[in-house]
Structure formats: C-alpha cells, structure tokens
Amino acid sequence: MKFSDQLEQRFASMVTHYPTRRSVLVPMLLYIQDEIGAITDEAIHEIAQRVELSELEVRNVISYYSMMRTHPIGKYNFQICTNVSCLLRGGDDLFEHCRKKLGVGHKESTPDGLFHLEEVECIGACSWAPAMMLNYEFVENLTPAKIDELIEGIKKKEQQ
Amino acid sequence: MAYLVSHPDEVKVVSKRFGLGATNLDRYLELDGYKALQKALGMQPDAIIAEVKASNLRGRGGAGFPTGMKWSFVPKQSAKPKYVLCNGDESEPGTCKDRLIFEHDPHSIIEGVMIAAVAVGAKTGYIYLRGEYRYLIHIMEKAVADAYARGFIGKNIFGSGVDLDIYIHSGAGAYEVGEESALMESLEGKRGVPRIRPPFPAVVGLWGGPTVINNVETLASVPHIILNGGQWFADLGTPRNGGTHLVSISGNVERPGVYELALGYNFKKVIYEVAGGIQGGRKLKGVVPGGSSVPILLPEEIDAPFDYEGMVKAGSMMGSSAVIVLDDQMCIVKFALRVMKFYQHESCGWCIPCREGTDWLKKTLIRFHSGGGVMKDIDNMKYLADNMLGRTFCPLGDAAAMPMQSYIEKFRPEFEAHLDGKPCPFEKVAEAAVV
Numbered sequence: 001m002k003f004s005d006q007l008e009q010r011f012a013s014m015v016t017h018y019p020t021r022r023s024v025l026v027p028m029l030l031y032i033q034d035e036i037g038a039i040t041d042e043a044i045h046e047i048a049q050r051v052e053l054s055e056l057e058v059r060n061v062i063s064y065y066s067m068m069r070t071h072p073i074g075k076y077n078f079q080i081c082t083n084v085s086c087l088l089r090g091g092d093d094l095f096e097h098c099r100k101k102l103g104v105g106h107k108e109s110t111p112d113g114l115f116h117l118e119e120v121e122c123i124g125a126c127s128w129a130p131a132m133m134l135n136y137e138f139v140e141n142l143t144p145a146k147i148d149e150l151i152e153g154i155k156k157k158e159q160q
Numbered sequence: 161m162a163y164l165v166s167h168p169d170e171v172k173v174v175s176k177r178f179g180l181g182a183t184n185l186d187r188y189l190e191l192d193g194y195k196a197l198q199k200a201l202g203m204q205p206d207a208i209i210a211e212v213k214a215s216n217l218r219g220r221g222g223a224g225f226p227t228g229m230k231w232s233f234v235p236k237q238s239a240k241p242k243y244v245l246c247n248g249d250e251s252e253p254g255t256c257k258d259r260l261i262f263e264h265d266p267h268s269i270i271e272g273v274m275i276a277a278v279a280v281g282a283k284t285g286y287i288y289l290r291g292e293y294r295y296l297i298h299i300m301e302k303a304v305a306d307a308y309a310r311g312f313i314g315k316n317i318f319g320s321g322v323d324l325d326i327y328i329h330s331g332a333g334a335y336e337v338g339e340e341s342a343l344m345e346s347l348e349g350k351r352g353v354p355r356i357r358p359p360f361p362a363v364v365g366l367w368g369g370p371t372v373i374n375n376v377e378t379l380a381s382v383p384h385i386i387l388n389g390g391q392w393f394a395d396l397g398t399p400r401n402g403g404t405h406l407v408s409i410s411g412n413v414e415r416p417g418v419y420e421l422a423l424g425y426n427f428k429k430v431i432y433e434v435a436g437g438i439q440g441g442r443k444l445k446g447v448v449p450g451g452s453s454v455p456i457l458l459p460e461e462i463d464a465p466f467d468y469e470g471m472v473k474a475g476s477m478m479g480s481s482a483v484i485v486l487d488d489q490m491c492i493v494k495f496a497l498r499v500m501k502f503y504q505h506e507s508c509g510w511c512i513p514c515r516e517g518t519d520w521l522k523k524t525l526i527r528f529h530s531g532g533g534v535m536k537d538i539d540n541m542k543y544l545a546d547n548m549l550g551r552t553f554c555p556l557g558d559a560a561a562m563p564m565q566s567y568i569e570k571f572r573p574e575f576e577a578h579l580d581g582k583p584c585p586f587e588k589v590a591e592a593a594v595v
Contacts (some may be wrong), residue, residue, distance in 0.1 A: 018347075023347065026329075027329060027332070030291055031330065041560075048263070049171070061350060063289070065333050066333035066334060067332045068333070082498070083253045083452075084253050084254065084452055085254050086497060087498050088411040088412050088484070088490060100436075122253040122335075123292050124255065124258075124259050124292065125256055126253070126255065126256045126482065127256050127418055128416070129410055133292065136295065
C-alpha cells in the first residue's frame with residue numbers, strides 16, 4: 001500500500017514527536033482507516049515496516065482498540081450509545097429503533113454498503129443524552145424522529 | 161456540539177471562558193491568556209509547585225490525588241528526559257466535562273501543560289485525546305499550531321531561555337487507557353495494558369523518563385491558580401478540597417448539563433436545585449456521584465458536601481464528579497447489567513479476577529434479569545465482586561466490583577423480586593434482556 005500525500009505528511013511529522021517510532025502507531029492506524037475504510041493487510045504490512053515492528057505486533061495493537069477494524073463497513077456508521085446515562089433516557093430503545101429501521105444488528109452493515117450499526121460504550125455526551133455518533137459527528141438529545149431524519153437524509157443524498 | 165447551561169450557584173473558574181470565543185488565540189489573550197505561563201517562567205520551579213500545593217487542587221480524573229504532591233515526586237535530576245502527559249481519554253460513563261474545556265478553552269489546557277512542564281523541568285508535553293473526540297483533536301491541533309506560530313510554544317518561550325514542545329495524540333477507543341500506566345503504554349504505541357507500580361510514573365514513566373500525568377480539568381485549573389494564588393483557589397472549596405470542579409449531570413433530571421461548582425456544595429442541592437430536580441417530578445431512586453465505577457447512593461444518603469471526603473463519608477466516592485441520577489422507573493438489575501456489560505467489554509484481560517469477574521457478573525445478570533435467576537446468584541455476585549476488589553493491576557477491577565457490591569447491598573429486595581421466573585417488575589412487557 002502506498003500512503004497518500006496526506007498520510008505521508010502526517011507520518012513524516014509525527015515520527016519527529018516521539019523518541020520511538022512505534023509511538024505513532026495508534027493515531028496513524030486510525031488515520032489510515034479513516035482514509036481507506038479499514039486497516040487492510042496491505043496497510044498493516046506498510047505500517048509495520050515503517051515503525052519497525054512485526055505485522056503480528058501491529059495486529060496485536062489493532063485488536064485492543066475498539067475503533068479499529070480490519071474490514072470495511074457501511075459508509076455511514078450509526079454508533080448508538082446505550083451506556084447508563086443514555087440508558088436512563090431511552091438509549092436502548094433508540095438502538096432497537098435503529099435495528100428495525102436499518103434491518104441490521106450490532107456491528108452489521110446494510111447490503112447496499114450505505115449503513116453500519118453499532119451499539120457503543122459511553123461517548124462522552126452524557127449530559128446531552130441519549131446520544132450517538134454518525135461517523136465522527138456527535139448527534140445529541142436523540143429521538144426516533146431525529147434518527148429517521150438522518151437515515152432519510154442520507155438515502156436522499158446518496159441517490160443524487 | 162454540546163450546549164452550555166448555567167446556574168446562579170456556579171463558581172466559574174475553569175469554565176469562565178466557555179462561550180466567549182477563546183479558541184481564538186487573540187481572544188484568549190484578551191481574557192488573560194498565557195499570563196500565568198509568563199508569571200510561572202519568572203518563578204522558581206519549587207515556588208510553582210508550592211503554589212499548586214497551597215491550592216489543594218486534587219486530580220479531577222477520578223482518583224483525587226493532590227496535584228502539587230504528584231509534581232513534587234518528579235526527581236530534580238534525571239538522566240532520562242522528563243515529560244508531561246495530559247490525560248484527555250475521558251471515558252468514565254457519565255463524564256463529559258473535559259470535552260467542554262477542549263471545545264471552549266483549548267489554550268488553557270496547553271498553558272496548564274506548559275506550567276507543569278516548567279515546574280518539573282520537562283521539555284515535552286503530550287495531550288492525549290480519546291479517538292472519538294476527533295473534532296476536538298482538530299481544535300487542539302489548531303490551538304497548538306497557533307501558539308507555535310506566535311512563539312508561545314517552541315524555542316526560548318517568552319524570552320525565558322526555556323524550550324518546550326507540545327504534541328496532540330489521538331487514542332482509538334479504550335476506556336482502560338484512561339488509567340495512567342495504560343495511557344503511557346498506549347502513547348508508546350502498544351496495547352493499553354496497565355503497568356505494575358511502583359515505580360510510579362513520576363519516577364519511571366514515558367519511555368522510562370519521569371512523567372507527570374494529569375487530567376485535562378486539573379491542568380486547566382493550574383493557570384488560574386498561578387495567576388490568582390493557591391490560597392485563593394483553596395478558599396473557594398473546603399479544607400483539603402480546593403477550588404471548583406466541573407460536574408457532569410446526566411440521567412433523570414430536569415436540567416442535565418455540565419456545571420462548575422465549588423467543592424463542598426451540598427450534594428442534594430446539586431440534584432434538586434442546580435439540575436432542577438427529578439425528571440417529570442418523579443421520585444429519586446438512587447444517584448451515582450462520580451461516574452459508573454463508584455457505589456450508588458440512596459436518597460437518604462445524599463445530604464452531604466459534594467467533595468472528596470464528603471462523598472466517602474456518604475458511602476461513595478467523588479470520582480470524576482459525574483452525577484448519574486436514577487428515577488424510580490429504572491430497574492436496578494437492568495442498570496447493574498448495563499454497567500457490568502461495560503466493564504466486561506473494557507477489561508483488557510490481563511488480570512484474571514477482572515477478566516473472569518466482569519464476565520461472570522455480566523452473564524449472571526443477563527440470566528437473572530430475564531427471569532432465570534436463583535437466590536444463590538445474589539450471593540455469588542456479591543462473592544465475585546468481593547474477590548475482585550483490590551486484586552488487579554489497575555483500578556478497572558475495582559471499578560466493576562465497588563458499584564456491584566453497592567447495588568446488591570442497597571437494593572437486595574429488588575434483586576429478589578426478579579426470582580422464581582418472574583418477569584422484571586419494571587418491564588412493561590416481559591422480554592429477554594437485549595444484550
């Protein structure tokens with residue numbers, strides 16, 4: 001895998017921030033994933049060489065972090081928080097609502113590759129619960145209607 | 161983006177620039193920005209530490225360790241470089257306060273890190289943010305770049321001869337990394353498995369060098385302490401509980417939000433006045449005062465000062481000042497199940513009592529909540545929690561055990577009401593647990 005200019009730049013600057021090369025690993029893996037959709041075998045091969053680790057060591061790190069994945073998912077990731085602050089304000093019902101609406105379960109994507117659904121742990125939106133993240137965007141004071149609106153909006157946008 | 165709330169009883173120190181556009185460096189400077197750093201650069205390092213000690217500032221991440229004392233543990237002479245690491249992995253369920261500091265006052269965090277670095281003689285500071293806080297990483301990266309462009313960070317800052325670098329670092333989803341030794345592992349590019357202590361990070365930390373690790377809010381308090389004096393900050397709170405804290409209020413209250421209160425403010429008033437009382441005028445069932453890892457308090461236990469000692473006396477802990485309010489419609493077994501499901505998910509598996517304990521608690525609670533419980537389960541869960549406590553490298557095991565003990569001790573009749581195949585008394589329709 002060849003790094004894009006943006007990744008190349010980020011890598012070049014980040015390796016100067018730490019006394020060891022592997023220290024760039026966690027953020028770099030996430031930036032790679034953001035750009036190509038998943039941390040693929042090729043990406044693991046590339047980053048392992050760059051930070052002077054074995055591929056196994058890189059995989060070991062990947063498996064620890066809940067945001068990292070080795071396979072692509074639907075384009076719009078609905079991450080519904082059901083942890084306690086959200087639960088107290090109906091977060092679990094919202095997850096069920098999403099499940100029915102999208103027709104997929106936890107950590108599943110729709111066949112058209114458009115949506116992905118995940119039940120996630122606390123995202124730090126407790127005072128504005130219930131809440132979710134749509135990719136990296138926080139959506140707070142969530143209601144079933146708001147979720148429907150998001151889904152319809154995405155469908156419309158993607159049809160154009 | 162998270163919206164702001166306010167209440168007349170608030171004492172705004174850390175939050176005083178919220179909503180005032182202080183992400184802009186010029187605006188930050190108008191609002192006394194970087195004055196504390198310049199003052200600190202003219203002080204002896206020992207004098208800075210003495211000021212922080214006098215302030216009675218304690219770690220706002222959850223442990224409540226005195227900040228000045230932590231800094232004083234860093235050896236003056238060190239063969240290895242020293243570091244300051246700002247812990248912005250905010251992940252304790254119920255906690256959403258550091259997010260607001262990142263969003264509204266990013267330079268105050270940078271300034272706090274720099275003052276800490278000057279005090280302990282570090283040349284490099286890292287600000288670690290949880291990966292989910294991507295928009296805040298952008299805000300912080302811009303703030304750091306702006307400060308470099310003005311020469312506030314970098315070589316010879318403010319003509320003092322001191323060189324200092326600050327870097328922003330993203331996590332990638334891991335609660336446990338909020339624990340300081342796991343945080344260092346993560347920053348070094350590894351799995352966030354905790355290290356055994358001693359040695360403590362102040363002596364052997366990042367890459368083996370002495371390292372000060374403080375929570376975001378703790379560091380953001382420091383510039384105010386340096387500018388206004390440690391005694392001023394101490395006087396805002398109660399003895400041994402200096403200053404103010406950001407209180408994240410969530411759950412079944414009328415006005416959830418993040419409020420800044422003086423330490424020692426009455427805890428009952430936090431719920432009934434600041435947060436506007438229980439949602440829909442319903443009854444209070446219980447309240448978790450410091451994030452999901454602390455014991456729950458009953459309504460009759462909450463008339464106490466909201467500070468470190470006050471909460472311990474009441475039977476819980478102040479933790480990260482994340483107040484989670486439960487009304488009388490929440491089933492305690494369902495609540496316990498959600499909490500244990502979380503700790504089971506976040507356990508790294510390194511220590512057996514935590515790995516096995518959280519898993520068995522979760523499994524038992526799933527069965528229990530769906531009507532398959534037997535009397536012996538209740539004692540077994542208590543036994544599991546008792547035997548996890550204090551037997552793990554990092555506090556994650558304790559974080560699961562302590563609340564579990566409190567749910568059973570304080571709500572045993574409600575657990576018993578689930579026995580003999582009866583459906584959960586709180587479910588409108590009997591249904592299997594959603595987990």
